[in-house]
Amino acid sequence: MTTAPPRSATLDPETLRGDFPILATRVGDSPLVYLDSAATAQRPQSVIDAEVSFLTSANSAVHRGAHTLAAEATELFEDARAAVAGFVHAAPEQLVWTSGATAGLNLVAYAIGNASLGRGGEAARRFALAAGDELVVTESEHHANLIPWQELAARTGARLRHITVHDDGTIDLEAAAAVIGERTRLVAFPHVSNVLGIVNPVAELVALAKAAGALTVLDACQSAPHLPLDLPALDVDLAVFSGHKMLGPNAIGGFYGRADVLEALPPFLTGGSMITTVTLDEAEYLPPPQRFEAGTQPVSQAIGLAAAVRYLDALGMDAVQAHETLLERRLRDGLRSVPGIRLLGDAPEGIDRVALAAFDVDGVHAHDVGQFLDARGIAVRVGHHCAQPLHRRLGLTASVRASASVYTTVADIDEFLDAVSGVRAYFGAGR
Incomplete structure (x- = not known):
């Protein structure tokens, strides 16, 4: 049975990934990059074993x-x-x-x-x-x-x-x-x-x-x-x-x-x-x-x-929060740098967040963005995320959401950002 890792001040997602069997999955020819943890997080072997x-x-x-x-x-x-x-x-x-x-x-x-x-x-x-x-x-x-x-x-x-x-x-x-x-x-x-x-x-x-x-x-x-x-x-x-x-x-x-x-x-x-x-x-x-x-x-x-x-x-929730703060900043900074991306809830610095970001791609429907990313093995959420009134308030009917967890790596975020940067060109938007 896989046991929980020892508590520490820092978290190494590369090491933790071995505790999550599903992360070895491939989507077509691509390794899985799972960025839909806000919908359903993956389970470590210790949870599966306990049941x-x-x-x-x-x-x-x-x-x-x-x-x-x-x-x-x-x-x-x-x-x-x-x-x-x-x-x-x-x-x-x-x-x-x-x-x-x-x-x-x-x-x-x-x-x-x-x-x-x-x-x-x-x-x-x-x-x-x-x-x-x-x-x-x-x-x-x-x-x-x-x-x-x-x-x-x-x-x-x-x-x-x-x-x-x-x-x-x-x-x-x-x-x-x-x-x-x-x-x-x-x-x-x-x-x-x-x-x-x-x-x-x-x-x-x-x-x-x-x-x-x-x-x-x-x-x-x-x-x-x-x-x-x-x-x-x-x-x-x-x-x-x-x-x-x-x-x-x-x-x-x-x-x-x-x-x-x-x-x-x-x-x-x-x-x-x-x-x-x-x-x-x-x-x-x-x-x-x-x-x-x-x-x-x-x-x-x-x-x-x-x-x-x-x-x-055992990981320590302070360590979890610190790891996800790093991912959140990289995720948001990266999305801000992509032309044609509107980041939802782009509040000023000093607002606490978790590693989750929803965005709209100018000229491309959220579902098309999701399919584009899925073809590259990147799993994100698309739609209104069971929050239609909020989307309506923000002038949208749907958005794309990427969300991280303890097993998410910086490389996952970077691969996602690299793929997102090619969305508008692929669909011929913004020419």
Whole structure:
């Protein structure tokens, strides 16, 4: 089994690449240059091994059986919870397993909707919405942190409002202060934009929300794999992240909550494993996190995600951030130097970022750029990246996005930049 590398102050992606079997893939005659990690990151062998080991030696239902395999599966499952919770500096009981960030955000939205119907008793009344109450998002949301709030507003009569962004993609804090007010009940926003790579001003937005007495919900999908992440220190009430973006399996994610918030929220999904007593007329529910984990759990996926965070933790998230800062600068500087490239979110120096850049090529559709790069073995993302409102704000319907991870090398970035520099000539644009 491949083990995580020893922690160090620096990160050597050339060495790490050997831990990721898929990076040996060739696309036609070209070696794979994988620059789509913001969509799905690749998995090290240790993550693959962890899932396979569980499935071949301990596979069983958790929290249900009294036999040896069930006990071992339960112990591994809860050990995984402790590892992933520790990665974001939370207590195990503050981490709920979900199938991903989208499921976590829907969990919150539907739980609040249930509270608005009177479910959850006196403790849940603090979350109940009524006509005239306001939910606030930003103009830079991934659809997963927008549509659930649209639906919640439609079900409760609440009003959905948004905070605008500047032309460079940064959050307009003056607009935020004007939008967040006495009727605001919830503020949801991304830690890092999945289109722009900009690290948003969490402290300022949380302060505005707290002054209004509003709940805060953080989308940490694009920060968890790239930055040291201390959710309690950020002082958000709730947060979500997805395993497949942080070197882990698909169909697993984390939903973090402050203890008092989780204890007061009514459940969303109901059924087995989340109850204490059931009669034909009513049921009593377990405390968090089990209250929110109805049904059969993603056990092997949770164990795989724990292996992923152990891998990242062994690298040291400070080292990960330093490596990706180097790549981010090279990526952005290189794109700025190519004629006909419009870099999205090209904010001034001093704005924190992750190694992600989206851009538009003058005269060439994003999908054509993607196919051109793919023919050279370079995998990037094309389209609206589940952020149509942000693209519309920036005057586009689609863009090309390149994103890096721990295994990305300077040579990968340079090969990408060299290919991008030939796009317009190939398509006869700009003559």
